[in-house]
Amino acid sequence: MVNLGDVFPNFTAESTIGTIKLYDYLGDSWGIVFSHPADYTPVCTTELGSMAKMIPEFEKRNVKVMAISCDGVDDHLGWIKDIKSYCPDIKGEFPYPIIADQDRDLAVTLGMLDPDEKTSEGLPLSCRAVFLIGPDKRLKLSILYPATTGRNFDEILRVIDSVQLTAVKKVATPANWKPGCDCMVLPSISPEEAKTLFPEHKVHSVPSGKTYIRTTPQPQ
Template sequence: MTLRLGDIAPDFTQESTEGPIRFHEWAGSNWVILFSHPADFTPVCTTELGLTAKLKDELAKRNAKALAVSVDTLDSHHKWVGDIEETQGVRLNFPILADPDRKVATLYDMIHPNSLANLTVRTVFIIDPDKKIRTTLTYPASTGRNFNELLRVLDSLQLTDEHKVATPGNWQDGDEVVIVPSLTDEAEIKRRFPKGYRALRPYLRLTPQPNK
């Protein structure tokens, strides 16, 4: 199944390290970072789940929570949690879905046979409170993800949902943003962006981040 930006994230019920999860119900009014890893007891995956656990407070500030998945069994996940906590120095504080029947992996097209024949690749879905898919990212098995980048994307999505702006390349929270070209009414621009803007081109107008 091919999922595209703006699609409704498929619902499912699956066992996890924190009990059965009915996905849409569990997500509630939160943003969700749903991410797959190839296998338990592997080095890169262990570091990734440790990093995610360390970001719990940052995710909470953004009304977001994390959910991991692989095709391993629930028993394997429970055993692996101890290794994550011991080697990464953090208590795991989010659920890992057990997906040995590949139900979730199939719904979200997480198995790419030309990369990993039977395991989930490193896929990320950022899903908004309306259950819409807002971001998709896929990494090779050998490359660990930058979870600070996922926070940056989440910040951008939440900012641009609220204000008529876009975020330029390499944007970080607090940097200047771009007024969207479709906004042309000067009265509305002055109302929305009282700090003014600088126009490098008619289509490229930079303004201080409006929520700062």
């Protein structure tokens, strides 16, 4: 199991683009590893198709994408044809690799087996996990969905925007934040420092009289 802040394992695995060694593949980029229960299944087809169409948005954010399941490379390659047929907007080569994890080594290491979903042979399948890896190779975000619930990839882009912003600016993002919206000044920032860093910030009055709710336009 990998926890937030842990160094993400530098795995080596076979994929639809050949052998991948994670750190070499990522270089100085951010990375997304997202798992799916099985190839040739309906919800997974919609997910990988959605991600393929959104790859330009991830590239804008310097994020490299990899999918992974407990199927083999041959199954991945055959299934890609179905994904492209179901999602005809995907043109040319499939835009990101799909990693094979037939021995379930990565699924166990990353804690992404779903005990309620099994193959016909009784083997557990991967849940729908999302791991965001920073350029420092540490885990910045993880989300686990059950196999029955497809992901919202717009939300994944939103949290990437938040994580990348808050990695370099002394702010946090409030509920339902979107890029361009007001942010929260961190509680650790003193009133004097806030005046310097965020001259347009606002302190919100609350019954407790405490001044912990401070908003500011998103810093550039």
